[in-house]
Structure formats: C-alpha cells, structure tokens
Amino acid sequence: MSEHSPCLILGVTGSIAAYKSLDLIRRLDGEGVSVHVVATRNALPFFPLMPAEIFSGHPVETELFGTGARPQDGRGRVPHLALLERADAVLVAPASADFIARMALGLADDLLSTLLLSAMVPVLIAPAMEEAMYRHPASQTHRKTLLDRGIREIPPEAGSLASGKTGLGRMASVDRILEILLPLLWKSPPAHGSLSGLRVLVSTGPTLEPLDSVRYIGNRSSGRMGQALARAALARGAQVTVVSGPTSLPPLPGTDHHPVTTAREMEDRLRSLFPSHQLLIMAAAVSDYRPKDPVAGKRKKDGREWTLSLLENADILKGLSAMKKPGQFLVGFAAESSLDPASLLEKCRNKGVDLLVANDISRSDIGFSSPENEVTLITPAGEFRILPLADKSVIAGQILDAITATGWPNLS
Ligand code: CTP
Secondary structure, three states: OOOOOOEEEEEEOOOOOHHHHHHHHHHHHHOOOEEEEEEOHHHOOOOOHHHHHHHHOOOOEOOOOOOOOOOOOOOOOOHHHHHHHHOOEEEEEEEOHHHHHHHHHOOOOOHHHHHHHHOOOOEEEEEOOOHHHHHOHHHHHHHHHHHHOOOEEOOOEEEEOOOOOEEEEEOOOHHHHHHHHHHHHOOOOOOOOOOOOOEEEEEEOEOOEEOOOOOEEOOOOOOHHHHHHHHHHHHOOOEEEEEEOOOOOOOOOOOEEEEOOOHHHHHHHHHHHHHHOOEEEEOOEOOOEEEOOOOOOOOOOOOOOOOOOEEEOOOHHHHHHHHOOOOOEEEEEEEEOOOOHHHHHHHHHHHOOOEEEEEEOOOOOOOOOOOEEEEEEEOOOOOEEEEEEEEHHHHHHHHHHHHHHOOOOOOO
C-alpha cells in the first residue's frame, strides 16, 4: 500500500456484528485503502484483535493515552490527533446503540469518542442492534442528532438478529458499506499511485446477443472481477474507462462508464477507446457466437422447432493486440474448464497479450457469480504464477501489482 492510499479510521464498538468488521478490513485492504482500527472497550469481547492487526497491517488502537498508539514520527502527539492527521474518513461499524448515544451527546471518555469530536473529515455510522433498540425513541433521537450534524448513516438491514429474532437491525452488508464508502474515499484519486497519470481501459460483464427483441444468448458473467479491477486501478491513481456489458452492478463512480450490449457494440467501443489508453484489461466474457438471423419483434410460437444458426463473433482482444502501440500493455482473461499449461501459454501468445489471467470455470467456489476467485497468471515468456483463493478485490489488486512488477510502464 502506498503512502498515498486513501486512509480510513474504522471504529469498532460493542456489538456481535464486530466479527463482520474483520471482513470489512480485509476487503478495504484489497481495495487499496489503508485501515486504522480503533476499538472501544465494549467491542473487545466481540472483536479478535490479532486478525484485525494482521489484515490491516496496523496495531488496533484502544486506549486514549495508552501505549498502543505512538505517533510514527515520535513527535509525541496524542494518539487521536496523530491518527486523524492522515484520515480521509471515519466509519463506525458496527455502531452500537450505546455508542451512537455517546456520539450524540459528544462524550469524550475513550479514544474513539474523543477522536470523533476532533474529526473534520466525513463520518459514517453503520448501526447494529436489536430492532426494538433501533426503533426506541431515544435511539431515533440520537440518530437524528447525528444525521443533522452531517454524519451519514449506512442503514441497518432486516434479517436474523443476535437474539434469534428476525427483524431490522443487522449491520449493513460489507458489500453495501463498500458501495457507499469507497466513492467517498476516492473523491480525490491518489496523485502518486503506481498508475497515476495513466489511462486504464477495462472491459467487463457479459455480452448479450439478441435472438429477437426479448430473447438473447448470454453468459453468466457478473462483471464483479472487472469492477474490482476498475476500482483497484482507481485506487492506484489511474484514470479509468469501463466498457461494460449488461450487469446488475451500478456504474463505478469516478470512472468513464460505457454501457454496451452485444459483442459488436463492445468491439466498436473498445476499438475507438483503445488508442487513448495505456493499459487494456479485457475481463469481459464476450459471446463467441451471435444468432445469424435475429427476429424483428417478438417471435411467436408456431408449434414447430426453432433452429438457430450462429455466426462466430470477431475476437476483439486479438484485433486490439494487432493495433497495439509501444508502451501499451494488454491483459486478457481465459475461462477454462481445465488449466492445461501448454494450451494456456498458446492462448497467451495467440491473443498477443502481455499477461493472461486464467480462471478455472469448472470450480463452483470461484468465478462467475462468486465474490472470490483464484487465478493463474501467464506471461508470453512462459512464466506461471498462481494467485490463491481470495476476494475478487484482493485478486484485482494483485493483478495490477503483477502488471507494474513487470517493469511497465517504463516512463523514463
Ligand atoms: N475475447 C474477445 N473476443 C471474443 C472472445 C473472447 O476479446 N470474441 C477475449 C476475452 O475477453 C478474454 C480472452 O479473449 O480476455 C479469452 O477469452 P476465452 O473465452 O477464454 O477464449 P476464447 O478466445 O473465446 O477461446 P475459447 O473459448 O475457444 O477457448
């Protein structure tokens, strides 16, 4: 993580949902965010400190004037001010009913509450509590006080609660928290990230090939891997353009987003955008075939078989690699039902890419709709490297780091 990565102070308070904060830290780390955790005393029974320190790479701070938080420069500043100096935002997740009340009252009797009184950066809370506590007039009054002060709430969700009951009060999912938090942290992309000053083009999602005006041939790509790569490139300071087939994901804030539907639309858009970008990551699952004679309107049933003829779509990536100019770097993906090294190397060379990222689509725990992936990186020189099973955001960061580790871009 560079010294220019966005920096978040994550406050963890006394709620069973604190276990989810571990996953949040891991995901944020994968997104290139530097996370400093401050836990309240009430959080400690619920929150495993050692994994939190390993995932965040920083000590978990708990004491207002304790030994855990020494300013890096030894200038002897009090911990809450030293932590705040680098922070781009503070998120309290989970925020217990008690802690929300203490924030509303402006108490300052521990590190997290004191730090929040001095915070000049955006503050967010992700409440977690039983439904009755959340709906209690006292909690609602405290909550409203915080919202009136400009503090943003990531609302709790309905589901099973610690009491065994079902209702409103679960801390928002990690995905939901990231969706709200990350655009805030990336408002000003890092000026000195490993990709700063570079334009990165990412293709993502499936392409859909119409059979008639309502039916199509498609595939199961969710677009998550491409989205994670676009995020990771933003976090490294790149200007990012995304060409996306239809997915359920919202366009990523901070990117130049181009929605397309068919392989031919994707090809046209990529061919016009490619010359102005230095790095192309072709993560889209392009349909290899399209119906030869799509029907205008909706085809009516007529009691007979419907025989389809399919035409092969152009290989977009191969066409782009033929247009490649010096200084441009191309990354292709390979969806394979078995990872045979010889055919992977052949695909890498045949496509003319600088790096091929291979997925094993026969495994049910990774790929398409899974949040996790495990991939093999292949270079045209025949180097192979496995990136072991991890969240797609973590894998995305590792792919970008592998690209810059090749020595590209050589700007000297
Ligand atoms: N790709 C492309 N245009 C196509 C098909 C694939 O640009 N018509 C790109 C994909 O985006 C990916 C890479 O080529 O980056 C490899 O895709 P993959 O589906 O693994 O390979 P195919 O070229 O389709 O070959 P095959 O399915 O026969 O192995």
